[in-house]
Amino acid sequence: MKTLIEIVKKELNSSSHDFDHTLRVLNLALKIVEHYPEVDxxxxxxxxxxxxxxxxxxxxxxxxxxxxxELGAEMSKEILKSLGYKDDFISKVSHAIRAHRFRGKILPETIEAKILSDADKLDAIGAIGVARAFIIAGEYGERLYVEVNEDNFKEAKRINNFKEHSPNIEYLVKLRYIKDRLYTDYAKEIAEDRLRYMEEFFERLKREVRGEL
Incomplete structure (x- = not known):
């Protein structure tokens, strides 16, 4: 495991997707797995x-x-093969990685893949989610806040024009829908609390931007 960690640390040099994010996902997964003793x-x-x-x-x-x-799944195969892991183990890991993406076309089929997917999504919401949203905004040169008609954001969609993007729009188009993409009941419980916080935060931010508070 130590060798894997060193390999990953060399690849991750982004503030929003750094090794701290990896550790938070791992910690969340280990919390969720307490409810699923059959997990490998x-x-x-x-x-x-x-x-x-x-x-x-x-x-x-x-x-x-x-x-x-997709690329991570392929990289993981090569890394694990070089470290002597068995083919069946490598296949399970590569599937979990390939299926973890929020907007991915491949759905997780194993309980391990579902827990990874849930843990990764949970790290995008709550207080951590707010912090990461603003880190990402800084990385891409987004605005702090963009005044929008919230009725225009009734379903998850993607915005590629980062100059017109902002953390509050990211919340409207993606983050508030996270719970709908979760697989385990325990993760959904965690999500409810985290999403309540996010809703309150962005409502407060909107009012402060407007000078109401």
Whole structure:
């Protein structure tokens, strides 16, 4: 595991998707797994450690064609093979990584993949989610706040024009829908509390921006 951690640390140099994020995902996964004793714990741990290994490569890709989940799954195969892991183990880990993406087309089929997916999504909401949203905004040169008609954001969609994007829009188009993409009941319980906080935060931010508070 120590070797895996060192490999991943060398790849992750983004503030929003750094190794701290990886550790938070791992900690959340270990909390969720307490309710699922049938889980292969080693598969889950390794999947968590490796899940974002290609994230920085995707973010740095000017063509926007790299899918970090897909590339990460392939990278994980090579890494684990070089470290002597068995093919069945590698297959389970690569599936979990390939299926963890919020907007990915591949759905998690194993309990390990579902827990990784849930843990990763939970780290995008709550107080941590607010903090990460503003870190990402800074990385992409987004605005602090954009006044919008919230009725125009009734379903999750993606905005690619970062100059017109902001953390409050990210909340409207993606983050508030996180709970709908979760698989485990315990993760959904955590999400309810975290989303209440986010709703209160962005409502407060809106009122402060407008000079109402």
């Amino acid at each position: 714990l080693e598969v889950l741990k390794v999947s968590c450690i490796l899940h974002d290994i290609a994230r920085v490569r995707e973010d740095a890709d000017p063509t926007h064609t790299i899918d970090h989940a």
